[in-house]
Amino acid sequence: MADPAATPPRFPQARGCPFHPPAAYARLHAEAPVTRITLPSGNRAWLITGYEQARRFLADPRSTADRSLPAYPAVLPRQPVTKAQAKGLLTWMDPPEHTEHRRMVVNEFTTRRLRQLQPRIQEIIDGCVDRMLATDGPVDLVEAFALPVPSLVICELLGVRYADRDLFGRYTIAILNRDTGAEDRVAAWRQLRVYLSDLVDDKVANPGEDLLSRLVLKYQDAGTFDHELMVGLSMALLVAGHETTANMIALGVLALLDHPDQRAALVADPSTAPQVVEELLRFFSIADTSTSRVTTADIELDGVVIPAGDGVIVLNSLANRDPETFADPDELDTTRAAARHHLAFGYGIHQCLGQNLARLELQLVFTTLFGRIPDLRLAVPSTELSYKEDATFYGVYQVPVTW
Template sequence: MTETTDPAFPSFPMARGCPFLPPGQYAELRAEQPVSQVTLPSGSTAWVISTYDLVREFLADPRGSANRALPAYPSVLPRQPVTSAEAKGLLTWMDPPEHTTHRRMLVNEFTTKRVAAMAPHIQQITDACLDEMLRSGGPVDLVQSLSLAVPSRVICELLGVPYGDRELFDKRTNVILNHQSSVEERMTAWRELRGYLRDLVAGKVEDPRDDLLSRLVKKYQDAGIFDLETLTGLTNALLVAGHETTANMISLGTVFLLEHPEVLAEFTANPETAPQVVEELLRYFSIADYSTSRVTTADLEIGGVHIPEGSGVIALNSAANHDETVFENPAEFDAHRDARRQMAFGYGIHQCLGQSLARLELEIVYKTLFRRIPGLRLAVPADQLPFKHNAAFYGIYEVPVTW
């Protein structure tokens, strides 16, 4: 990644014209220059890839490293001086063979069969949150009452994290992912969260329970590769990924459906279509737009463009999911389309491990919310909602609703 202030390179991240759609410039990039360069907030340049086929091709190429500690990694946030110990165990930062070893330790915990067995309990959690919402009466903030509450409780119970501590990790996660946080604020939050999780994992070593973290401790001990810092990093990755992204999708999907009553009416009349609706919502929003970033470890050519070794590359999954050659009329929400090819969960070896769990939570929450509160409506105009234009994962900070 070279230093430049060349005005020929557009600034990145790019602004959304509509809060429900990706930046309009993505369509221009796909049409005119699907592999091109942009200028990051730091003043450095990086490559962006914006068509479906090229994004898949690049993310499947082993010459793209996910290691965010590399100097050329195309970060849109202020660079964090993370030490090797502080980065240890972060699955999304790893390359093979290290990544392969640790993903194998986790994959059996998120099989389709194992996740499906969680459905009754997720339903209970969702109903309990809605019971509390209804008791309190509107208006309430959907983000705190439901969007964060359901996935936070699910992932806490799965991992064995005390749910009463959720405020600690929710607040610190928000600071870490917010573009407006200073480097010092983000590093303080990072170290506080990691310290909390280190103590939690150490507690599982001394007093194992019937939870995922305790099972992981035993797996690593049996394999002779247990390391406290590694397990701390894995826990960090699972905890953040397990609630933050799903929470954002619950909020965005709910607001979208409320603002599109014809889509909502069809969904509530046919709740069995929840899997298709969820898949299309995932494609439509693609909230982790630039988490699929890499650094090239060798020269490569993609789309007829030469990208040198040591270059930062951002594979835009939102642009890919709105590629007109793959998804007809991509700016239109169509619950009847086959959106299973969407890449909201990434692609390749780093494709989201917990995607089956996320889908299940979204299906249950959307179906239950609109069945139990059919008169749900926004308490403020949609254009007044504080969308997360300044965060690593797109979403909404607060959604006042009533009924």
Template sequence: MTPSADQHDTVHPPFPMARSCPFSPPEEYAKLREGEPVSRAVLKVNGKPTWLVTTHEHVKKVLGDARVTSNLKLPGYPLQVPVPEEMLQAVPLTFLSMDPPDHTVQRRMLAPEFSLRRMRALRGRVQAIVDRQIDEMLTAGGPVDLVTALALPVPSYVICELLGVPYEDHPRFEKWAWAIMNHEISEEDRGRAHYELDQYVDGLVTAKESEPGDDMISRLIEQNRAEPAVEHADIVSMARLMLVTGHETTANMIALGTLALLENPDQLKIVQDDPALLPKAVEELLRFFSISDSGTARVALEDIELGGVTIRAGEGILPLNNAANHDETVFPEPDRLDVHRREVRSHLAFGYGIHQCIGQNLARLELEIVYGTLFRRIPGLKLATGLDQLRFKDDAMVYGIYELPVTW
């Protein structure tokens, strides 16, 4: 007989766990991988129990298992932000929280927008946006905050152009995104941000239903008219998801990756000397930080045995990407940044299975262009403050830095 939730009588640790180093996962992850790779914890936000999964093998198994769901409306779902129950039940699910066949329909609609072919066609435009932002940095002179000067504007400009969203509205949706993803925002403020963002995107979709343009939202509308598959609210939900995730995650990775390269000058020099290594360096930085550590929350639909432990139907599961991507059995010396790492493509920073990040090709394109252009055009880039002065986003669902002062 395998142990299950009701057979554990120990005090379970709180989650999320604190980092002792901004470049490493919480120390508890390594201890759990070695001693209790499938273990219990309680969520700080509400005290609810959940399962933590910390090895690469087990995380991959959970994310590829059809016996789990990402439906955040289920009682056992390990939601990590305070959301009023009435709002949670009223908000339509995004395709990230759907199971097949609904998930399959929406993902099929979106997939062509992020194909490798479309990304290749987009490269020149992304390059132009990056060059313009760096031109402005050079004109202003250092020190500048890399987050507001480059890391945030680049993905915001790109996703706005893709969706057909006016860029001048970016302060509004960036503020809403921050509120939605922050652990410490009140239920009232988060609910207001959700409502205002939803109303904003609904207005965009409604306008494009009357006057379509050459953008992703318009193409989704036209596609759905030709072959009806979803409702108006579903297109609003897809657009809202793309708008929020399309800038927030990449912005954080631009800032964190730049910092990591500055703090590892040997690795930076390797990439500067051989730009062909940039794609591999991007993968290593994605593995190294795994910024959406617990963004792959699941609920068991039936009893599942994992690592000698039984997870009961209805119980929440957190397959931790950051723990998996620092599993020493897959990634030797996992806490060391190594742009030559041979096994780096095995990382799970974009998730795994049917819910693997649909925008990963876009993220890779933006990161490759930003890192390559930034360090080519400003080879003397350096921090303008001490590492200990930086404020990291330990209070948010997506890890990052609030400000990154740099000079040259």
């Protein structure tokens, strides 16, 4: 039995292999799927690594997603954020506020809406592939494809003016680029927020057929329109739909290049794309700490009591590798039927709103990219790639490819 006075193991830890969570996490899971950890700040928190325990905790209403709380288990250093600055960020909200605003947004991601958007998403993907093929190669897949595809899709969704899309892209790339200094990153966030503020004003004055215009009209009709709330919602949609999808595109391409038989099966039968995408989502679980919470009451899980007021990290990457739920979980198996039960999009009331849009983008991306460039390959050894160990969402910084 562990010494209760001993310092809990540190979190996070470095990966030994870019395709797998740190081996130490698996050992923690084997000892106890609910355990104490020590954060980089020195604060203590709880780590949940079991699949069933993760689902039970995320479905329990006795916790808060408020990231401004001192007990919130931040893994990376962060600037203090006030409630006012977090306005419109759904992932920070609790019921009933969260319920009200989620209800306003959720219908924008229905199957019918996505069917309407699908031809334009396909055009965007084809355009990026066309530009890649117009070069002699090699190209950085991240810069040429993985980043611009979701960026342009978000522009389409929000109704960003065509003439502003390069500007919009520069802001987002500056925010995501690891070489951007802290001051420049903050400046890019501010510039982007100013731009989105102006965009909201434009949608109020000249509503169109885009998502942002529809949201403006919905809130106006309900008598609850709030300019800053709309800016926050736009920022939330941008972050949730841009960086995460970009990282999954780059990692998914790497995984399929590393598994040529599974890539060939996808090219031979593109109808398998939905299952391929679910397995890639399970396998990488790039937003593995985004379901962190602070308890508002004592919560008991399998005999372990997490006291009220404690920070909790639900580690999706381990929950999605739980051998009691997924057979041979460390193997990438794009025929895995159980993959659809993964927690990569979270679980419970905060389950990702845009998950079906992300699925559609990824399905179209992988079938189109490998269908049109069947001899796509890495231009450098995979050991030379640099991965996002230091970021909120796991990914890879550059992927030089050729054909």
